[in-house]
Amino acid sequence: MIFEITIQVRVANYPEGLEWYRTLMNREPDFIPHEGFAEWELIPGCWLQVAEGEPAPGSGPIRLGVQHIERERQRLAQHLKTESFTIHTRDEVPVKWGTFTDPWGNRIGLFEYMNKDEERERIRMIASK
Template sequence: MIFELTTQIRVSNIAEGQKWYEILLNKQPDFIPHEGFAEWELIPGCWLQVAEGNPKEGNGPIRLGVTNIEAEKARLIKELNIDSFEIHSRSEVPVKWGTFTDPWGNHLGLFEYLDKTEEQERIKTIRGNVEV
């Protein structure tokens, strides 16, 4: 039985990487077990680890679900100075999405459910009755 998920990306400078990911995720790390490593629980049982090391070429993307992709894109461009990225959609796909990179070349992205009722049901299932 699989009950949790952890994924790891690497940055060449952990201090800069931790600061960058704190802004991206709008929160401090949940766990810093040792030097050169920070970990965030994104949703219950889903962890993102940022470790100091050599980033792997061609990894990802790790896509994060958001409730307003346009607003989040604008925030990231302003606060993290990332390059603008295109938001895509296709009629057979229930989300719109976009991909960008962090300063270390890690591929990241955002997605937003098109059906807001489905989105709220997913949030309720994952997080409980927490208002977004």
Template structure:
């Protein structure tokens, strides 16, 4: 497995209030707003913070890692770590498909995969440059 990116999502009760707070924190507008009630900032190359409208949870996460084949990784984890087979989701306005699972201690983790493989290749090329 090669991890190519990661996201971390937090929830806020009111998205407008949350957006103002995080815009102030990062001193800039979100980098991506794919749909109502959701915004993302790329904190460092390949590391995103997602702010979503919803009830804040006592459980942190999900912390999702960008990979190149979500189905294969899901199958591997089901077999090797005995996790429940998690559902893979997508939305037409979101450029990735994603899924979430839980570790033995209740932490939410997950994976996401670019639907457009050209975009995925561009991200991987950028990351290679970042680590040289």
């Protein structure tokens, strides 16, 4: 039985990477067990780990669900100086999405549900677990 998931990204400059991911997550890490390593619990049982080291080439993207992708794109451009990224849609896909990279080359994506009723149901379901 699988009951949790962790996703790890590596950053060559840990102090800078920690600050960058604090801004991305818009909060402090939930757990810093030792120097060079921090974790955020994104939703119950799903952890993002930021570790000191060299990123794996071609990894990702890690996609994070947000309620307002355009607003998040603006916030990240302002506070993290991320490159402008295109927000994509397709008729058969129930979300819109975009991908960018952190300063170390890790690919990160955001997505937003097009159907806000479905989004509210997903949030309710996750929050009740």
